[in-house]
Amino acid sequence: MKKTLAFIIFLIFLLLAWLSWDWYKNTVVCCPVVEEEVMVYGPIIFDCATDEPITNEQWPDKKMEILALKQAGKNLIIIGPYYDGETESQGLARAEKVKLLFANDLELDVIEVDARPAGDCESTKANLMHGSMYRWVTRNDDIIEELDRTIVFYQYGTAEEVYNANLQTYFNDLATFLKDTNDKVIITGHTDSTSGSEFNMKLGLKRANEFKDHLVSLGVDPSRIEVASKGETEPRSTNDTPEGQQQNRRAEIQIIETN
Numbered sequence: 001m002k003k004t005l006a007f008i009i010f011l012i013f014l015l016l017a018w019l020s021w022d023w024y025k026n027t028v029v030c031c032p033v034v035e036e037e038v039m040v041y042g043p044i045i046f047d048c049a050t051d052e053p054i055t056n057e058q059w060p061d062k063k064m065e066i067l068a069l070k071q072a073g074k075n076l077i078i079i080g081p082y083y084d085g086e087t088e089s090q091g092l093a094r095a096e097k098v099k100l101l102f103a104n105d106l107e108l109d110v111i112e113v114d115a116r117p118a119g120d121c122e123s124t125k126a127n128l129m130h131g132s133m134y135r136w137v138t139r140n141d142d143i144i145e146e147l148d149r150t151i152v153f154y155q156y157g158t159a160e161e162v163y164n165a166n167l168q169t170y171f172n173d174l175a176t177f178l179k180d181t182n183d184k185v186i187i188t189g190h191t192d193s194t195s196g197s198e199f200n201m202k203l204g205l206k207r208a209n210e211f212k213d214h215l216v217s218l219g220v221d222p223s224r225i226e227v228a229s230k231g232e233t234e235p236r237s238t239n240d241t242p243e244g245q246q247q248n249r250r251a252e253i254q255i256i257e258t259n
Helices: 002-029 059-067 088-100 165-180 197-217 242-248
Strands: 044-046 053-055 074-082 111-117 133-138 143-145 150-153 184-190 225-231 250-256
Touching: 053 088, 074 088, 088 111, 143 165, 150 165, 165 197, 184 197, 197 225, 197 250
Parallel strands: 074 111, 184 225
Antiparallel strands: 044 053, 074 133, 133 143, 143 150, 150 250, 184 250
């Protein structure tokens, strides 16, 4: 009788041991709990089905950060994204909606809008601003800053440029920026078509070199400045009017980011 009872207890022990091992194998060893990843978005994203911006609690701080960079004589340019399968007009519509978010902080006439392609809408939501961009740009008779370049106009159809206050301020700021970074700059000279094409190609290069020399005089390493000329080959406007010719007499300055 005692042997039978001991045998039964032993069988029960084996059964419990097997059940315990099976539980351990199937829960602890085999299948660890996988926590669902929660996507964290930046201050602003866009509804992929519409042009509506969606902001969160980070947006007020981001907006104040943008506003803190405001300077006299500069406009805020808002670049709205348009995604795969969309048109540029949808990017402009998004930028216009974001523009309204600044209505209580800025005069709307100092805010400009533009658009840029930004890839797949859903996958780029993880990007800080979902493909949108913000930049304060100079706007005056001598200088127009765009998203990827700055245009410096020549007021006169000569080989020499007058360095007025607008130009001095811009080049001082550019020199400071270049000395504080590892970035390079490409300066391309352009002309109107009032002289021969060969002369204009040389004139464009001369103008580009004048601006290079000025940056070097402000302490920029010359090895970080490239120059080129397009002469009269890439006009911004007609050459049939004095106003159009002035638009074509220019140097375009592009900053090239380096690691």
